[in-house]
Amino acid sequence: xxxxxxxSSARPIAAACFRQTRHWLASVCQQEQLLAGxxxxxxxxxxxxxxxxxxxxxxxxxxxxxxxxxxxx
Numbered sequence: 612x613x614x615x616x617x618x619s620s621a622r623p624i625a626a627a628c629f630r631q632t633r634h635w636l637a638s639v640c641q642q643e644q645l646l647a648g649x650x651x652x653x654x655x656x657x658x659x660x661x662x663x664x665x666x667x668x669x670x671x672x673x674x675x676x677x678x679x680x681x682x683x684x
């Protein structure tokens with residue numbers, strides 16, 4: 612994400628929010644890989660949960676981008 616249009620005081624906050632959300636997304640992907648070894652029903656539930664968390668995290672990133680664009684764009 613570029614920080615064009617953001618006041619200099621808001622840039623560290625925006626960057627920290629994106630780093631934290633991306634870190635969360637990476638941890639969800641890591642959990643998904645660890646849970647891939649499970650079999651049957653537990654594996655299916657784990658896969659659906661990880662997919663939902665990944666989708667929700669991506670939606671959060673998109674919403675943050677839109678909000679920052681609306682506020683400072």
